[in-house]
Amino acid sequence: MSDKFNSSKAPEPVGLYPHARKVGNLLFLSGVGPRERGSKKIPGVELNEKEQIVSYDIEAQCHSVFRNVKYILEEAGSSWDKIVDVTVYLTNMKDDFPKYNELWAEYFSNNAPCRTTLEINCLPTPIAIELKVIATV
Numbered sequence: 001m002s003d004k005f006n007s008s009k010a011p012e013p014v015g016l017y018p019h020a021r022k023v024g025n026l027l028f029l030s031g032v033g034p035r036e037r038g039s040k041k042i043p044g045v046e047l048n049e050k051e052q053i054v055s056y057d058i059e060a061q062c063h064s065v066f067r068n069v070k071y072i073l074e075e076a077g078s079s080w081d082k083i084v085d086v087t088v089y090l091t092n093m094k095d096d097f098p099k100y101n102e103l104w105a106e107y108f109s110n111n112a113p114c115r116t117t118l119e120i121n122c123l124p125t126p127i128a129i130e131l132k133v134i135a136t137v
Contacts, residue, residue: 002023076137093119
């Protein structure tokens with residue numbers, strides 16, 4: 001059996017899934033992006049009338065993703081320092097990896113979890129980064 005968690009602060013899921021599920025002493029987060037709760041606003045993203053990305057700021061998106069992950073972890077009974085594994089999805093590795101990696105080093109200066117970073121051609125919403133996280137509780 002597992003417990004499902006939905007954060008009151010992180011953006012609503014874009015599909016039929018919870019923010020996280022707890023199994024034993026592990027917490028598995030669904031993919032977390034930079035959107036803001038209660039709106040379709042994505043920090044640092046400018047869209048045209050067809051909802052296509054005109055420009056984006058990877059730094060703003062990274063800060064927002066990390067904040068959303070923290071919200072989910074804390075509301076589910078875990079914390080940032082209990083993250084053990086992260087899969088990161090970037091839509092533009094060449095341009096975005098250096099800034100993302102720099103911010104990663106700041107956020108994880110005291111607790112560097114395992115990490116896998118992949119480039120993918122798109123995500124379900126017009127975002128440039130998404131994190132899949134596993135933490136202990």
